[in-house]
Structures are given as structure tokens and as C-alpha cells.
């Protein structure tokens with residue numbers, strides 16, 4: 199039983215294969231959080247809480263004269279707000295009388311088969327292999343007619359618990375939500391580190407690890423997207439935890455807009471961890487009868503380190519978030535013309551890249567920015583989604599047909615959410631851009647942002663995209679978004695609903711993507727936001743792969759892809775071989791290494807094949823063959839990080855297939871010295887009792903021996919050289 203209810207419907211224990219999560223509605227009606235950790239038998243753990251008079255910790259009216267009962271230290275599933283819990287709140291309500299207070303009391307519960315969905319937003323869904331169970335606990339606000347439904351989804355086999363909540367205004371007057379996070383959880387005991395992923399454009403998701411103390415660790419985005427700067431995910435783990443051992447909790451928010459995530463210790467050492475929509479720039483008015491659902495937070499617990507935690511996320515996101523035919527079908531090896539040509543292309547140039555590509559086994563040409571409107575640089579044209587037939591020497595249909603005749607698929611770049619002031623669209627509809635009346639707008643990449651909350655804007659975009667896709671053979675769309683959002687004012691929503699703009703923008707993007715995919719269900723969507731500025735779990739619901747970074751330097755990619763791998767499956771990571779010296783860093787890395795690094799992703803090329811040597815062309819062929827050979831490992835296997843960026847002289851990672859028959863281990867030498875000392879790497883994930891042959895040197899040993907003793911490569915690698923080592927289980 200994934201959801202266990204006992205003690206007269208007041209004790210709730212959620213069980214997954216390896217974890218349990220317990221809550222208890224105490225006699226005063228507070229829903230206490232008792233436990234999340236290693237699987238238990240579901241006995242009531244409320245005696246873990248020792249009630250004491252903490253002083254300066256007020257007592258709710260229900261407690262009468264009992265000074266030991268205080269919301270200020272009790273671990274709560276939904277903390278109260280403004281009534282004596284002085285820690286960060288989770289749901290903040292401004293009532294129609296101007297007061298801002300909420301105490302949430304247990305009301306009722308319901309268990310349903312199947313996982314829950316969230317209107318207008320992505321959420322993990324059921325599959326034939328595994329369906330979730332849902333527990334809904336309804337809390338009532340003590341002094342108003344506001345109800346909050348706490349939603350828990352349990353994917354027992356996958357070791358995943360999801361959380362979301364819905365605020366319902368069941369009263370007769372409007373309320374304003376000033377904060378509505380997806381989850382708050384109080385971990386009673388223990389010291390934790392918080393691991394999070396910070397960065398900047400072209401250098402996303404660098405791992406940061408800080409101890410959580412009284413000062414707390416807070417991350418978030420107020421950029422309108424989940425952002426390059428902080429990813430909407432975090433790990434809380436014991437200070438000793440590493441890849442193979444230690445308690446780790448994962449929290450991954452399925453949301454693509456402004457978010458906050460934090461962990462902080464309170465006066466008793468309890469760690470409050472929270473995640474949800476960022477409360478800055480947010481308020482949401484609920485009329486009587488209306489409700490507000492939050493995005494979903496995806497939780498997982500591992501008692502055996504970070505690799506197992508990551509693997510839980512890889513599996514659940516691959517199987518229960520990614521959708522459509524490309525979820526399992528092998529994705530085409532693509533070539534994108536962006537770094538090959540930037541805006542400077544014509545039909546002949548594209549066809550010459552395509553014909554070279556076709557000869558080498560590349561399966562799709564992606565035409566990037568610059569094919570539409572007046573768009574020969576990034577100062578104009580966004581919004582004018584009409585083919586520039588002059589530049590393309592004819593219709594897009596004709597070009598796409600020529601590409602198909604070469605035996606390749608054809609993909610196209612769009613940046614639907616943006617508008618250039620120098621565009622016909624802006625001249626016709628200046629009010630469609632997010633700008634504040636009376637204030638000159640801030641530009642980013644010299645462009646403005648369309649008001650995705652406005653249904654008219656969305657129907658224009660859908661109509662334009664439909665028209666383009668209906669007149670050409672388009673198999674793939676790269677959906678880009680190239681600036682952060684400010685001036686968040688929507689003339690469609692008006693002055694009363696300014697606090698809703700950023701969230702409704704995100705809902706508008708989801709709606710447009712959903713409508714687009716329902717019209718073109720076979721199209722492979724690749725998400726993008728200046729590389730990985732919107733690399734989040736929610737986007738995977740629409741695009742099973744996301745361009746990981748505008749930085750294609752294979753060495754920088756080692757740390758970017760390393761950070762990305764903590765929550766996101768390798769199948770989601772768009773990664774390309776590009777030209778050297780690299781356009782972002784000026785570094786030169788062997789062609790083979792560029793391929794081996796990109797192979798830990800959804801693989802492709804982004805360079806002018808007319809400029810590469812014959813030897814490199816041969817390597818392209820070999821890389822494509824290798825990518826196909828290893829596809830089920832890289833795209834469906836278990837992933838192991840074997841090293842950390844910045845520690846040691848090389849980076850290494852490994853894939854092992856589900857049946858533990860086949861493994862692939864990649865090493866990239868990142869530093870080199872005179873008189874080099876041989877390197878040595880761990881080997882993980884094999885079946886200890888089975889024999890494996892290492893194809894590098896033919897050695898046959900048991901999984902236990904390989905994993906115990908590790909592996910020494912049979913040659914010294916020069917700086918930036920790579921080595922791929924395959925293991926095959928002996929019959």
C-alpha cells in the first residue's frame with residue numbers, strides 16, 4: 199500500500215520502495231510533518247517531537263494555556279502564516295478586510311488511484327508500467343472560508359513523491375494570494391548541506407554546495423524563466439554524503455518561471471525546505487469560488503548517495519514527464535547551421551552543409567535563426583513569422599523537400615515569445631509587448647517580450663506556426679527564448695492583475711506549446727533559452743530535449759553537463775560537436791573528444807562540414823556509429839558520475855544498461871603534466887557476480903573485481919584527449 203492511513207484517518211504514511219513520508223493531524227488540527235527518510239513500517243512517530251516552552255514562541259488559541267504548543271517550532275506540512283510561526287511561510291493570504299493571516303487546520307482526506315494532474319501545468323503522469331496513487335488532504339483556514347488541498351502523488355516503484363497544493367476561495371469575498379509555494383517541509387533532525395546549481399548564460403548549472411545553518415541558503419529566479427542563474431532544483435544531503443553513500447533528499451520544481459527554493463535551520467535545528475513560485479512580482483486575486491493550483495514539486499530520497507538519487511530523477515522524468523513519440527524513439531543526429539553561418543546563409547550554403555552531412559550519416563538539418571521576416575542580425579524581425587523567400591531562394595517547402603530528398607529530416611528555429619520593435623508585428627500591435635505605460639521598456643538582445651498571457655497573442659503565434667509547418671516538411675522545432683523578463687506589465691490583464699503577469703506568462707507558454715503539439719504531435723521539440731536558461735522538468739513535458747548551453751566548448755561542457763546530470767536525464771541534454779577554436783572560449787579540443795562529450799547528450803553537430811578535414815569527416819562517421827551503438831545506454835541506462843569538476847586531472851562518467859549487460863565509461867583528460875602519472879578510475883553499476891570483458895584491454899573480471907579495483911587506462915592521455923571504454927557481460 200503506497201498510501202497508508204491509520205489512527206482514525208489522522209496518520210498518513212506514504213511509502214515508496216525505499217522511503218517513507220509521514221504526517222499526522224494532531225488533536226489541535228495541525229498537520230505535522232513527522233518523517234521523510236528510509237522506509238519504515240508506518241508506526242506513529244509523533245513522539246519524535248518533544249514539546250517544550252521555547253519562550254517568545256507564541257501559542258495558538260487551540261492550545262489554551264499550554265505554553266509548550268507553538269507553531270513557531272512544530273514541523274508542519276503547511277506552515278501557518280502571520281499567526282505565530284515566525285519562519286518562512288508557504289501560503290500567504292490577504293483577506294478582503296486587509297488582514298494577512300492564515301492558520302491551516304486538518305479537515306479531511308481522500309485517497310485516489312492514479313496520479314493527479316494540474317490544470318494548465320505539467321505534472322508527472324501514469325504509464326502502463328507504473329501508475330501513481332494520490333492522497334489529497336484538505337485543510338481549512340481557521341477564520342475564513344479558504345481551503346487548501348495538499349496533493350501528494352506516490353510513485354512507489356520509482357521512489358518518488360510529488361507535492362502540489364491548491365488554494366480554494368470557498369468564501370463570499372475575494373482574497374489575494376501573496377505567496378503560494380508548492381511545498382514546505384520541516385526536517386526535524388540533522389545537519390544538511392544544500393547542493394544547488396548556479397551559473398550564467400553560457401556557463402549554466404555549476405554545482406554549489408553549502409551547509410544549511412541558521413542563515414539558510416536561498417536561491418531563485420525573478421527573470422520570468424527558470425534561468426541560467428539558478429536551476430529550480432536542490433539536494434539536501436548529510437555533510438558526508440557523496441555519490442555512493444549518505445542521506446540525500448531531492449526537490450525538483452516542475453516550473454519554468456520565477457521560482458524560489460530554500461533551506462534554513464530554525465531555532466531548534468529543524469530544517470525548513472521550501473520550493474515554489476517566487477513571491478516577488480507575484481500576487482493572485484481569487485474571486486469567490488475560484489482556486490489557484492501551484493506547480494508540482496518532485497521529491498525523492500536516497501539513503502545511498504547522490505548517484506542513486508539522480509537515477510531516480512532520470513527515470514521518472516524520462517518515463518513520466520517526457521511525452522510523445524520521441525520519448526523512446528531514437529532521436530535523429532542533427533546538424534544545426536547556427537555556429538556554421540550565424541545569420542549569413544542562403545539556400546546554396548544550407549544545401550552544401552546538408553549534402554555533406556547526408557554523406558556522413560547525419561540525419562537532420564536544423565535551420566536556425568534568420569529565415570523569416572527582416573532578420574539578418576538580432577535587431578529586427580522577431581514576431582514576423584513569414585518565410586524570407588528571397589534569402590531562402592524560394593519557399594521553405596521547396597528547401598525542406600530538397601533536404602528530405604537527400605534522405606534527411608528538416609528542423610526549424612522559432613522564438614515565438616519575442617517581438618522586435620523593428621517588426622511589422624510591433625508596428626501593428628505595440629500593446630502586445632510587455633511594457634509599463636509611461637516607461638521606456640528595457641531591451642534584452644534588443645528585443646521585447648510578447649504578452650503570453652494574452653490569448654490573442656497566442657492565437658496569432660499558433661496561426662503563424664501552423665501556417666509555416668503546414669507548408670513545409672518540418673520534423674523538428676527548436677523553441678527558443680532569448681531574454682529575461684522585466685517591465686512585467688500586461689495591458690491585457692490591466693493594472694489590477696499586475697502580480698499575475700509572470701505566472702500567467704508561463705501558463706500562456708505551456709498553453710501555446712500544448713496547442714502546437716496537439717496540432718503537430720509528431721514534431722520533435724527542442725527547448726532552448728539562450729542555451730539552458732529554461733532547462734527545467736516542466737519543459738520536458740513538451741520538449742524531450744533542451745539545448746543545454748550556448749557554450750559548446752567540450753571542456754566547459756564537462757562541468758555544465760555534470761551539473762545538469764543531477765536531476766535531468768542525458769536524453770534531455772542537447773549537445774553538439776562544434777568548430778575549434780571554440781567560438782565561446784577560443785579553446786581547441788580534439789574532434790574525437792568533442793564527439794565523446796556530446797555523446798553524453800542528444801547528439802548533433804553545429805559547424806560547417808565544408809571546413810572540416812577528411813580525417814575529421816571519417817570521425818563524424820565513426821561518432822555517429824558509436825552514438826547509435828551506445829544509444830540505449832546513454833538514453834535509457836543508468837548514469838554514474840565518477841569524478842567532480844575541478845578535482846583531479848580528468849573527468850569520467852559511466853553508463854550501464856538496465857540489465858547490467860553493457861557499460862560505457864568515458865574519460866577526458868583535463869590537465870596534463872610532464873612525466874605524467876597514469877590515471878585510475880572507479881567502475882560502477884556492474885553486477886558483482888557476473889563476469890565482464892573490458893574491450894579496452896580484453897581483461898575479463900567479475901563485476902565485483904572491476905568495481906573493487908577500478909580501472910587504469912592502457913595509455914597516457916594528452917590534455918583534452920578522451921577515451922571511451924566499453925564493458926560487455928560474458929555470456
Ligand code: GLA
Nearest residue numbers: 536566567726727728729748
Ligand atoms: C540562442 C540559442 C542559439 C541560437 C541563437 C539564435 O542564443 O541558444 O542556439 O539559436 O539563439 O539567435
